[in-house]
Amino acid sequence: MSKKNTFYITSPIYYATAAPHLGHMYTTIICDVVARYHRMLGHEVLFLTGTDEHGSKVYQKAQEARKDTQAFLDEQAAKYELMTDVLDISNDIFMRTSYDWHKKAAQEFWKRSFEHGDIYKKKYTGLYCVGCEAFKTEKDLDEKGLCPDHKQKPERIEEENYFFRLSAYGAKLKKLFKENPEFVIPEGKRKEMHALIEEGLEDVSISRHKSKLSWGVEVPGDSEQVMYVWFDALTNYITAAGYAQDEKKFKKWWPADVHVVGKEINRFHSLLWPAMLISAGVDIPKQIAVHGWITVDGQKMSKTLGNVLDPFEIVKQFPLSAVRYFMLREIPFDSDGVFSFKRLGERYEADLANGLGNLFYRVLSMIEKYTDGCIPQPSDDAVRTYEHVWKEYNEGFRAFRFDRALEAVWALLRSADQVINEEEPWKLADPAAKQEVKLNNLLYTLATICHHAAWFVYPFMPSISEAMFEQLGLNISEEFKHDVKKIALKPGTKIKKGSPLFPRLV
Numbered sequence: 158m159s160k161k162n163t164f165y166i167t168s169p170i171y172y173a174t175a176a177p178h179l180g181h182m183y184t185t186i187i188c189d190v191v192a193r194y195h196r197m198l199g200h201e202v203l204f205l206t207g208t209d210e211h212g213s214k215v216y217q218k219a220q221e222a223r224k225d226t227q228a229f230l231d232e233q234a235a236k237y238e239l240m241t242d243v244l245d246i247s248n249d250i251f252m253r254t255s256y257d258w259h260k261k262a263a264q265e266f267w268k269r270s271f272e273h274g275d276i277y278k279k280k281y282t283g284l285y286c287v288g289c290e291a292f293k294t295e296k297d298l299d300e301k302g303l304c305p306d307h308k309q310k311p312e313r314i315e316e317e318n319y320f321f322r323l324s325a326y327g328a329k330l331k332k333l334f335k336e337n338p339e340f341v342i343p344e345g346k347r348k349e350m351h352a353l354i355e356e357g358l359e360d361v362s363i364s365r366h367k368s369k370l371s372w373g374v375e376v377p378g379d380s381e382q383v384m385y386v387w388f389d390a391l392t393n394y395i396t397a398a399g400y401a402q403d404e405k406k407f408k409k410w411w412p413a414d415v416h417v418v419g420k421e422i423n424r425f426h427s428l429l430w431p432a433m434l435i436s437a438g439v440d441i442p443k444q445i446a447v448h449g450w451i452t453v454d455g456q457k458m459s460k461t462l463g464n465v466l467d468p469f470e471i472v473k474q475f476p477l478s479a480v481r482y483f484m485l486r487e488i489p490f491d492s493d494g495v496f497s498f499k500r501l502g503e504r505y506e507a508d509l510a511n512g513l514g515n516l517f518y519r520v521l522s523m524i525e526k527y528t529d530g531c532i533p534q535p536s537d538d539a540v541r542t543y544e545h546v547w548k549e550y551n552e553g554f555r556a557f558r559f560d561r562a563l564e565a566v567w568a569l570l571r572s573a574d575q576v577i578n579e580e581e582p583w584k585l586a587d588p589a590a591k592q593e594v595k596l597n598n599l600l601y602t603l604a605t606i607c608h609h610a611a612w613f614v615y616p617f618m619p620s621i622s623e624a625m626f627e628q629l630g631l632n633i634s635e636e637f638k639h640d641v642k643k644i645a646l647k648p649g650t651k652i653k654k655g656s657p658l659f660p661r662l663v
């Protein structure tokens with residue numbers, strides 16, 4: 158974590174070729190959860206998402222749609238922006254690479270790398286997969302000569318292009334990986350990148366002749382060429398932070414704390430991007446966090462394959478909070494995973510309605526009934542800070558293992574259910590039992606667990622967390638002014654029990 162108390166997180170910027178799908182939703186939710194976690198801890202956060210609006214794929218799609226390219230992009234980008242609203246995404250910036258200020262900054266960056274001697278021109282013949290927006294070698298293709306991810310035959314391209322001297326950065330990247338073992342997480346993904354460095358890196362083509370592709374950022378000093386889409390797209394992360402426009406802002410936010418990406422674009426972020434930055438004399442980001450794929454029948458869900466689920470439809474069928482929770486609880490960050498409505502329904506019932514929702518409702522009902530709707534005064538000095546849970550929760554976040562962070566919280570919730578079953582507060586509440594002190598201590602403990610749970614679930618389910626604070630008689634924005642280590646419920650606080658957090662689905 159940054160010592161500056163700031164935290165800059167980015168999602169990939171998505172190709173504005175078609176409407177967003179579940180894969181984009183997944184990454185964007187992950188970033189939102191991390192951004193909200195840091196804000197909850199009192200850090201100042203910059204969270205970037207957006208759209209990638211250059212390159213062959215975008216251009217071809219606009220042509221197919223028989224639309225003016227920019228008008229087509231405006232329509233597509235609007236869908237991604239709408240996704241951020243519908244999913245309650247708290248991004249600070251929605252970046253579009255067709256913005257003029259981005260183009261200027263990308264050109265400035267190119268010049269720095271050019272001046273450093275890392276950009277040169279040469280004649281080239283290669284196989285280009287439009288789906289990946291990347292050149293392929295024969296060994297990257299399957300037995301039928303198709304790109305294994307997109308099931309498409311790459312185009313043979315022959316032209317004179319600018320190249321970036323990636324081959325010169327093997328030793329520097331090796332050093333970077335050695336000195337920063339967590340530069341790429343999880344470890345398996347770091348090892349894959351390390352193996353590529355060991356195999357030897359080749360220079361990469363970073364421009365296209367305008368006669369072949371005109372839709373891109375013009376190469377400075379050469380009006381016949383446009384930048385290769387990845388060169389332009391990667392620089393969005395610095396331009397959004399103020400590069401070449403606002404020194405003060407840039408100093409505040411850069412280097413980014415983490416770029417979150419899917420595994421198919423790991424190599425662009427973990428190898429090409431750091432090399433480009435070193436070349437241009439800019440600091441490299443602190444971490445690349447690489448997640449697995451949501452698959453359908455064992456294949457990546459993708460626009461090109463056409464096997465996609467629509468985020469807007471999903472949240473019509475299930476409450477948004479449940480979907481956000483489910484995706485991060487069900488699919489471990491480092492694995493591929495399947496999205497199934499059946500599993501979502503099961504987790505809704507078990508973890509949310511019967512788990513968190515039921516416990517919360519039970520505890521507040523008992524406080525209403527036995528202590529006049531006020532948080533009771535405990536008589537003991539039992540420790541109720543749940544440090545062990547916070548530790549596992551924080552470790553889960555550090556490793557991007559949200560499933561583990563949530564499991565630690567749900568273990569706490571289960572322990573609360575168990576205490577209720579063992580101590581039977583309804584018996585303690587019988588005046589004849591003369592157990593008022595014990596009852597107050599128990600209810601205070603249970604309320605405190607609910608209070609901590611409201612914090613814990615905030616990044617995942619912000620509106621549920623807000624409702625929990627409110628029903629506990631608190632206010633979320635006042636709460637978040639407190640240091641998380643010192644949170645405590647004030648005895649005497651009047652609760653405001655409301656309707657169940659997770660109503661039964663019909």
Ligand code: ME8
Pocket residue numbers: 168169170171172173179180181183184209390391393417418419420421422449450451452457458459
């Ligand atoms: O690659 N499972 O854009 P893109 C999980 N513009 N995540 C998935 C997914 C799936 N099935 N499908 C997509 C690009 N994603 C470039 C990025 S960044 C400078 C430029 C998510 O529209 C995942 O994060 O193809 C993946 O890396 C990203 O969407 C790719 O989106």
